[in-house]
Structure formats: structure tokens, C-alpha cells
Amino acid sequence: MINSTEITENLSIPMPITQESLQIAEAFAQQQPHPQQYEQVYLNTLAVCAVNNYLRILDIPTNLNAGDSWNPAMRLFFDIADLDITGIGRLECRPLRPPDSLTDTPVCIIPPEVHEDRIGYVIVHIDTQDQQATLLGFTDSVDSEELPLSQLRSLKDLLIHLQHLQEAQTVPKPVQLSQWLDNIFAVGWEKLEALLELPQEPAFSFRTHSEHSANGVKRGKRLDFQKDSDSVALCIGLKPTHSPQMGISVEVYPTGGQIYLPQELQVILLDEEGKAVIQTETRTTKHIQWRFKADPGDQFSIKLALGDVNITEAFVV
Amino acid sequence: MHRDDLTPNPPIPPTLGNHPKEQPRSNITHATHTHSINPIMDDRNEQLRHLIATACTDPPGSWQRRQTMSQVHELVMNSGKLWKGYRQDQPYYKDALQQMWEYCCQHPEDYDPTLKNVTTWLDDELKKRLRRFRDGNRRRRDIPASYLRIETEAGQVLDPIDTKPSPPDYNPRFLEMWEKTEAWVRYDPDDVLRRTCFRNRPQINAQVLLLRHNLSPKKTPWKIIAAEFNLTPAEAKDLPKFYSRRCKPLLEQFMIAQGYIDENDIRKPRK
Numbered sequence: 136m137i138n139s140t141e142i143t144e145n146l147s148i149p150m151p152i153t154q155e156s157l158q159i160a161e162a163f164a165q166q167q168p169h170p171q172q173y174e175q176v177y178l179n180t181l182a183v184c185a186v187n188n189y190l191r192i193l194d195i196p197t198n199l200n201a202g203d204s205w206n207p208a209m210r211l212f213f214d215i216a217d218l219d220i221t222g223i224g225r226l227e228c229r230p231l232r233p234p235d236s237l238t239d240t241p242v243c244i245i246p247p248e249v250h251e252d253r254i255g256y257v258i259v260h261i262d263t264q265d266q267q268a269t270l271l272g273f274t275d276s277v278d279s280e281e282l283p284l285s286q287l288r289s290l291k292d293l294l295i296h297l298q299h300l301q302e303a304q305t306v307p308k309p310v311q312l313s314q315w316l317d318n319i320f321a322v323g324w325e326k327l328e329a330l331l332e333l334p335q336e337p338a339f340s341f342r343t344h345s346e347h348s349a350n351g352v353k354r355g356k357r358l359d360f361q362k363d364s365d366s367v368a369l370c371i372g373l374k375p376t377h378s379p380q381m382g383i384s385v386e387v388y389p390t391g392g393q394i395y396l397p398q399e400l401q402v403i404l405l406d407e408e409g410k411a412v413i414q415t416e417t418r419t420t421k422h423i424q425w426r427f428k429a430d431p432g433d434q435f436s437i438k439l440a441l442g443d444v445n446i447t448e449a450f451v452v
Numbered sequence: 453m454h455r456d457d458l459t460p461n462p463p464i465p466p467t468l469g470n471h472p473k474e475q476p477r478s479n480i481t482h483a484t485h486t487h488s489i490n491p492i493m494d495d496r497n498e499q500l501r502h503l504i505a506t507a508c509t510d511p512p513g514s515w516q517r518r519q520t521m522s523q524v525h526e527l528v529m530n531s532g533k534l535w536k537g538y539r540q541d542q543p544y545y546k547d548a549l550q551q552m553w554e555y556c557c558q559h560p561e562d563y564d565p566t567l568k569n570v571t572t573w574l575d576d577e578l579k580k581r582l583r584r585f586r587d588g589n590r591r592r593r594d595i596p597a598s599y600l601r602i603e604t605e606a607g608q609v610l611d612p613i614d615t616k617p618s619p620p621d622y623n624p625r626f627l628e629m630w631e632k633t634e635a636w637v638r639y640d641p642d643d644v645l646r647r648t649c650f651r652n653r654p655q656i657n658a659q660v661l662l663l664r665h666n667l668s669p670k671k672t673p674w675k676i677i678a679a680e681f682n683l684t685p686a687e688a689k690d691l692p693k694f695y696s697r698r699c700k701p702l703l704e705q706f707m708i709a710q711g712y713i714d715e716n717d718i719r720k721p722r723k
Contacts, residue, residue, distance in 0.1 A: 148525070148526055148529060148530075149529050149530070151545075151546030151549050151550060152546060153546045153547040153550050154543065154544060154546070154547050155547060166626045167626065168626055168627040168630045168631075169630075169669035170669075171669035171670040172669050172670075175670075175671070188550055191550075191554055192521075192525060192550075192553045192554050192557050193518040193521060193522055193525075193557060194513065194518065194557070194558050195518065203717070206713060206717055207626065208629060208707055208712035208713045209713060209717065211626060211629060211630055211633075212633065212666045212667070212703065212707075213666065214671050244673060246671065246673075246674075247674060247692030247693070247695060247696055248695075248696060248700060250692070250696070251696065266546060279689075280673060280674050280675060280692065281675075290522070290526075291519065291522065291523075294515065294518055294519055294522060295515075295519075297515075298515040301515075
């Protein structure tokens with residue numbers, strides 16, 4: 136049996152309840168026509184403010200007005216305490232009512248109207264006497280009306296969760312390959328000589344790696360995975376042909392003087408719709424090389440995956 | 453009476469392998485070194501310094517930096533060692549504390565380890581903001597405390613008057629919204645609510661559920677509603693889902709039709 140003090144000592148973060156929060160909570164609560172609703176709205180609002188203040192400290196942008204909890208009509212009929220985290224989703228901030236925490240298996244009541252459309256739940260213990268809101272912990276999903284406090288994870292896990300959600304949503308801006316022919320390169324795309332430490336192999340022809348072969352251009356970008364030794368160079372070459380189509384080469388090399396690419400590295404060429412066109416996984420591989428033709432305006436992306444890390448680079452010809 | 457955090461002048465950073473608790477005095481010739489009174493505090497100071505230094509190397513705006521600074525925040529807040537303010541500071545103390553943390557967590561490079569300990573830096577920033585509130589209040593002596601103007605870190609002034617409703621215990625607009633909605637649910641003019649039933653059981657319909665759960669001042673938990681209807685555990689588990697998917701949208705549609713909320717206020721559930 137885990138009692139609530141054990142939980143608070145390991146995971147919790149004390150947040151002061153500011154005058155600002157109290158005034159907002161009072162204002163919202165006073166809109167309720169019935170006194171029984173006053174307490175619920177009051178505590179819900181303090182919980183949202185406490186979590187919002189915590190995120191503000193860490194410079195994580197939020198949008199209070201976007202939440203149902205900031206909508207007076209929604210507050211009237213629904214027991215909600217959501218906080219919109221800009222670009223990520225809605226976090227539910229549930230107040231723990233003092234009686235709940237004194238039971239044998241402390242739980243927090245989470246009404247079903249908030250079981251969906253939430254990226255996670257933070258439980259907040261509100262102490263109106265000391266004017267303190269303690270963030271007890273976080274969970275990413277709930278499946279019943281009662282959430283046992285023992286299931287809560289630390290706020291540190293909340294940050295990791297938010298980071299993953301944000302990164303999953305970030306759509307990379309495609310690299311404009313046509314600009315390369317005009318010598319315009321986005322940050323990170325370097326000349327191959329600078330990027331690759333070429334191993335001492337006499338058969339290795341330097342000319343194939345020069346930036347400007349006859350009439351084309353080639354540049355590479357260093358991509359890092361979890362281990363320093365796993366870094367690779369993704370090299371894209373562009374070569375105009377007689378037809379309107381462009382010749383594209385995709386190469387992946389190890390960096391840092393390594394001879395082989397990291398094992399079990401997956402490299403996938405995806406078309407405009409995100410469908411895999413070519414896919415390969417390294418074993419003891421020195422490099423990967425693909426060539427294809429594309430029309431100006433075509434879009435493709437290259438996804439590299441090693442272990443838990445996925446990197447996608449998008450291109451438009 | 454509150455006193456400043458009891459820290460000695462900046463201790464010499466321990467050399468490798470030299471635990472702060474065991475600093476030999478005979479080696480010390482530095483004029484500002486004093487024998488540490490509290491080795492535990494030295495450890496914490498070192499830990500905080502290290503964290504701030506790490507934060508400065510973390511890319512600004514990165515999740516890495518947020519994690520690092522959240523550790524600083526957690527350590528300091530859970531230590532209870534921050535300046536607690538004078539008695540007259542108490543009304544705005546927490547607002548000043550919030551402002552201090554917003555500033556310090558976002559400007560770790562402003563901390564100078566050669567000048568003071570991290571806790572002292574935080575205390576000084578806190579005191580600065582407490583002074584600002586104090587001076588601000590002196591200028592507005594005639595305004596009652598309940599109308600305290602809060603200035604955010606960015607200099608934006610929040611006027612609490614904007615957030616206060618006009619008469620404190622009666623707001624006609626919301627009462628009207630409530631009564632109209634309750635009337636609609638009770639009369640159910642188009643029979644829609646009564647016809648939306650849970651598992652073909654006519655007594656468990658949207659009308660009953662909305663009345664018990666949304667239109668009762670103390671929103672009855674589903675556990676209790678399920679017990680009232682003698683539902684099996686499996687049925688009890690499905691009841692809230694039935695509510696969310698079939699009943700709640702009906703209420704929301706009514707609210708949109710009445711203009712209480714906008715269509716855009718309702719977000720489709722994402723899974």
C-alpha cells in the first residue's frame with residue numbers, strides 16, 4: 136500500500152498559488168449558479184493555473200484561452216480542467232480533493248468526459264490554507280474514473296512525453312534541391328570533403344566525391360544518433376540530364392573515419408505520400424548508394440532509423 | 453525574523469578527488485575561504501552550480517535545457533531554503549516567486565559563479581521582485597488590496613478588475629444558461645434524449661444521464677450512477693463511454709444551437 140506522503144516525497148513539485156491564480160479561480164467559480172459547483176470550478180482552475188505556471192517557468196508555451204476550462208459555458212456543464220500546450224495538445228490538470236488523499240488506496244477522480252482528447256494528466260494537490268499547489272505526478276492515459284496515485288510518474292517523465300509528442304509532430308521543411316544549382320545551400324548541408332574523413336584506401340576515388348562533377352552538385356549532412364560513433368553522412372547529389380528530369384543520387388557514409396556504417400541502420404526512401412520506395416538495413420555495410428530520376432517539383436524524403444531514433448530529411452526537386 | 457541563507461563566501465571549488473567535507477585547512481591560503489559550516493549545503497551548492505553550468509551549454513529553448521532547469525527548480529523548492537520574505541511581503545510573495553523562477557530558469561547565463569552561490573542569486577532576484585511589488589503598492593496606497601495589480605515578468609499588467617464578475621454572488625447570464633439547458637433536457641421536446649438509450653434499456657437514456665451527471669450541481673460520478681441502475685461491472689465500464697459518444701454530443705449540439713459555445717470549441721476526440 137502506497138500512502139500519499141511517500142508519493143509526494145519522491146515525485147512532487149510545490150508550486151505557489153499566486154494572487155493572479157486566486158483571482159481567476161474566484162471569478163470563474165462565482166459564475167456558477169449553484170454553490171456546490173463553486174468548489175469544483177475553483178479547484179479545477181487553481182490546478183490549471185498551477186500547471187500553467189510550472190510550464191511557464193520552463194518556457195513551454197501554453198494557450199490558456201484554448202482550453203475548455205477557460206470557456207464559461209463549458210465550465211457550467213462539464214467537469215473539465217484542461218490546459219492547451221501550444222502545438223502539442225491538451226493536458227488535463229486534476230485537483231486532488233483533500234478527502235481523496237486520506238483513503239487507503241488514494242485515488243484521483245477523473246471524469247470520463249476527459250478520458251479522450253488528452254495528451255496526459257497531471258494530478259495537483261491543492262492546499263488552500265497554505266496557498267500551495269503540489270504537482271504530485273503525471274500519467275499519459277487513464278481508463279477508469281479512479282486513477283490510483285501509485286500509477287503516477289514524475290514530472291520529469293511529463294517533459295520527456297511532451298518532447299516526444301512535439302518531435303513526432305514536427306514536419307521537416309523540405310530542402311529545395313533546385314537552389315543547389317544556384318549554389319544556395321541550407322544550414323547543415325556541407326561539401327563532402329569537409330564532411331567525410333575519407334579512409335586510406337587507394338581504390339577510393341576522390342573524384343566521385345567532388346562537389347561539382349561535370350555538371351552536377353553534391354552535398355552532405357551529418358546525422359547523429361544516440362552514440363557518437365553512429366553518426367552518418369547523408370549525401371544527396373543532383374545532376375541535370377538532357378530531359379527535364381534530374382538525376383538524383385542518395386548516398387550514406389559513415390563519419391569519423393569509420394569504415395562501416397552502424398549495424399541495423401535502416402534507410403528508407405519515401406515518395407510524396409510517405410510510401411516506402413526503397414528500403415535497406417545495414418549489416419556490415421560500407422556505404423549505401425541509390426540513384427533515381429525525378430521531375431522538378433517532385434518531393435521525396437529519406438528516413439534513417441537506428442534504435443529508438445528516427446531522422447527524416449525531406450526534399451523537393 | 454528571516455535571515456539570508458547562511459552561506460559562506462564562495463568556497464573554493466573542490467579539486468578532483470577532494471571531497472568538500474574534507475577540505476584540509478592547512479592547504480588554504482586563499483583570503484576569502486572560510487571553513488564550511490554546513491557540508492550538506494556545500495554539496496547542494498555544488499550540485500546547483502553544476503546544473504546551471506550544464507544549462508548554459510544546453511541549446512536555448514531545447515528540451516534538454518528545460519530538464520536541467522526543472523531539476524534546479526525542484527531541488528531548490530523542495531529544500532525550502534529560499535528567502536521567505538518579510539511579513540508585509542506575504543500578499544504578493546508567491547507572485548514574486550513565480551516571476552523570479554520564470555526569469556532565472558530562462559536566463560541561467562545571468563548567474564555568475566564567481567559572485568555568489570546559486571541560492572543567493574535566486575534569493576537576490578526574488579528580493580528584487582518583492583521590492584518592486586512593495587514600491588508599486590506604496591504608490592497605490594489608496595487602492596484596496598483586493599484590487600492589487602499584478603505585473604508579469606514581461607511587464608504586462610493584469611488588471612484583476614477585468615477578471616472579477618460584477619456582483620459577487622449572483623450572475624444572471626450563467627443562471628439563465630443553466631436554466632434554459634436544464635429545461636431543454638427535462639422537456640426533451642423532440643424526444644431525442646429519451647430515445648438515445650444504453651443497450652436497449654429505456655430507463656438508461658441520455659435524458660437521465662445528462663440530468664444526473666451534467667445538470668446536477670454536484671456531478672454524480674459514474675460509479676454511483678451505475679450502482680443505481682444495478683449494472684454489471686462490464687456494463688458499468690461501458691456506461692461512461694456511451695455517455696461520451698452518444699449523450700455528450702447531444703448536449704454540445706444544443707449549446708452550439710443556443711450560441712453558448714462555438715462549433716470550433718468542440719474538438720473531435722483524437723486517439
